Amino acid sequence: MDFEDANLNLLISFNRLSKIGHSPKREITPPVGQSDNLERDTGDMGFPRKMGERKRVAVVTGSNKGLGFAIVRGLCKQFDGDVYLTARNESLGQQAVLDLRKEGLNPRFHQLDVTKPDTIVKLRSFLKDTYGGLDLLVNNAGKMDMELSAANAESLMRTNFTGLCNVSEVLFPLLRPHARVVNVSSLISVVALRKCSSELQQKLTNRNISSEDLKRLMQTFVDCVGTRGGHGWPTGKLTGAYGVSKIGATVMSIIQQRQLLNDTRPDIVVNACCPGYVMTDLTGQKGMKTIDQGAVTPLYLAMLPPNITSPKGELVSEKQIVKWEMTNSKL
Numbered sequence: 001m002d003f004e005d006a007n008l009n010l011l012i013s014f015n016r017l018s019k020i021g022h023s024p025k026r027e028i029t030p031p032v033g034q035s036d037n038l039e040r041d042t043g044d045m046g047f048p049r050k051m052g053e054r055k056r057v058a059v060v061t062g063s064n065k066g067l068g069f070a071i072v073r074g075l076c077k078q079f080d081g082d083v084y085l086t087a088r089n090e091s092l093g094q095q096a097v098l099d100l101r102k103e104g105l106n107p108r109f110h111q112l113d114v115t116k117p118d119t120i121v122k123l124r125s126f127l128k129d130t131y132g133g134l135d136l137l138v139n140n141a142g143k144m145d146m147e148l149s150a151a152n153a154e155s156l157m158r159t160n161f162t163g164l165c166n167v168s169e170v171l172f173p174l175l176r177p178h179a180r181v182v183n184v185s186s187l188i189s190v191v192a193l194r195k196c197s198s199e200l201q202q203k204l205t206n207r208n209i210s211s212e213d214l215k216r217l218m219q220t221f222v223d224c225v226g227t228r229g230g231h232g233w234p235t236g237k238l239t240g241a242y243g244v245s246k247i248g249a250t251v252m253s254i255i256q257q258r259q260l261l262n263d264t265r266p267d268i269v270v271n272a273c274c275p276g277y278v279m280t281d282l283t284g285q286k287g288m289k290t291i292d293q294g295a296v297t298p299l300y301l302a303m304l305p306p307n308i309t310s311p312k313g314e315l316v317s318e319k320q321i322v323k324w325e326m327t328n329s330k331l
């Protein structure tokens with residue numbers, strides 16, 4: 001079964017779940033003044049700005065190609081401030097910046113490998129010295145492999161989950177009031193959650209789950225891949241290593257928003273999202289959307305206006321909240 005078949009099967013099972021009453025989506029009222037039009041003029045987005053305040057700044061991880069590249073392209077058109085295209089490979093990143101400059105856009109570049117803590121710390125120092133803060137973070141970097149081996153599970157978890165956690169932990173102290181964080185997850189996380197044992201589901205949807213609890217759970221998955229039995233974790237080609245790493249990304253987004261609600265900096269909003277099935281190298285260039293179509297929901301979340309009440313700490317697909325119910329069950 002190739003990626004397309006696997007994905008279609010997952011979409012079919014996802015649709016079936018909706019039909020038997022587990023409706024995964026609920027409508028969100030579109031924020032006032034938002035539209036799908038990526039071509040509109042850059043300008044004051046309504047964010048409160050004091051006299052003498054430093055320029056706003058956005059960072060997109062893993063953006064030398066694919067969705068990240070399209071998100072940078074969209075932000076260059078919409079975001080009121082400097083936009084950083086980041087890449088682990090400096091020359092690929094610089095080339096991507098040149099490609100966007102040919103389109104008349106003006107992204108900046110900074111090297112970042114989400115699995116290398118020293119590069120994250122360097123980026124933080126640069127942002128602090130140059131901008132004094134951060135206004136938008138898109139955790140997009142990711143990889144996918146359908147082989148369910150111990151080495152692969154460890155590698156996907158390191159990039160898709162631990163990388164996201166590390167970048168967030170190092171850069172969140174820089175977030176200014178009204179900052180936005182978008183974690184690119186996947187609807188596969190919903191399907192993978194449903195394939196977990198009920199004991200694991202209870203733990204993963206507990207509304208008091210801490211980031212340490214979640215990291216421990218993700219580690220137990222990595223530790224048990226390759227051992228006999230799934231220990232309650234999904235073992236499918238997509239729901240296995242990739243899907244579980246994306247459960248981590250979705251639940252971490254919910255935890256991050258919960259923590260930020262008690263922060264002294266007002267109106268910092270974190271959401272996870274699924275871009276859809278997008279033609280990128282990750283999918284072997286198969287999919288139903290172009291990269292710019294896939295970037296629509298991440299850009300919508302990146303540009304949420306000030307003091308929005310919803311979506312906040314949600315998983316969002318096609319600009320709609322996907323049901324991911326947190327409960328008071330046992331941890």
Ligand SMILES: NC(=O)c1ccc[n+]([C@@H]2O[C@H](COP(=O)([O-])OP(=O)(O)OC[C@H]3O[C@@H](n4cnc5c(N)ncnc54)[C@H](OP(=O)(O)O)[C@@H]3O)[C@@H](O)[C@H]2O)c1
Binds near residue numbers: 061062063112115
């Ligand atoms: N395409 C889809 O249908 C789909 C669906 C749902 C979710 N997603 C998610 O969307 C995100 C973007 O994926 P994509 O489809 O655009 O894939 P892609 O074209 O393969 O792009 C992935 C990007 O992540 C970068 N990356 C990988 N490991 C990294 C690391 N350690 N540090 C920094 N950057 C790293 C890659 O850099 P290199 O060029 O150096 O490898 C590349 O720029 C991923 O999180 C993916 O899981 C995609």
